[in-house]
Amino acid sequence: MKNFSLILNGILAIAIAILFYQVSTLKNAGTSTETSSSDKVIKPVIIESATNLVDAKIAYVNTDSINEHYDYIADFTKVIRGKKATLEAQMQSMTAKFQQEYEAFQQSAQAGVAPQSELQKQQTSLERQQKELANKELQLQNLGVELEEKNLELNKSVKDYLLKINNGRFDYILSYSDMMPTILLANPKLDITSEVLKGINDEYKSKKGKK
Secondary structure, eight states: OHHHHHHHHHHHHHHHHHHHHHHHHHHHHHTOOOBOTTOOBOOOOOOOOSSOTTTOOEEEEEHHHHHHHOHHHHHHHHHHHHHHHHHHHHHHHHHHHHHHHHHHHHHHHHHTOSOHHHHHHHHHHHHHHHHHHHHHHHHHHHHHHHHHHHHHHHHHHHHHHHHHHHTTSOSEEEEEOSSSOSSSOOOGGGBOHHHHHHHHHHHHHHHHHHO
16 A cells, blocks of 8 residues: 555654754764864763664564555455446446447437437436436545545554554654665564564454454
């Protein structure tokens, strides 16, 4: 899910900005020594950061794995694809029927042999079919809205789970994606994807079983 990756990567960008700021602060504080013309040495000024990077506890979650193995995503993707396929098949059938009846209507009107009442009946049928096709097209467009709502639910479920299991374990939980590599190098020891994936799948199965 690209949206999920984009949102988590947005959070990641903020976290990285904080990290770079803290690194810069610590570096400048540790090297702020100057010698004046009178050989006076100015002692370095150390600015305390909210979280010392030396002691910071960092982990990351591979969003590619979440997208591929989270049952919640697999289920709602299957539902969305099923709805899309059904609507497209219905629209294709309705369009073919409309085209056929429209051509017949034109031939009847040009030939001038059909009574006016019959032509009016055919025209009314064509107008009704046009409205039905427009409604199907709207339903197809609304699948995008439904997908966005599902993405919001997905993001919330993952965030809620991270908040629940973290409990002070980590100062930063970043996102990692091979498709959108904001983090260029990551220590596998910091990867908590398996733990998170198992936990959110277990929670989803439990909620799904209660329905």
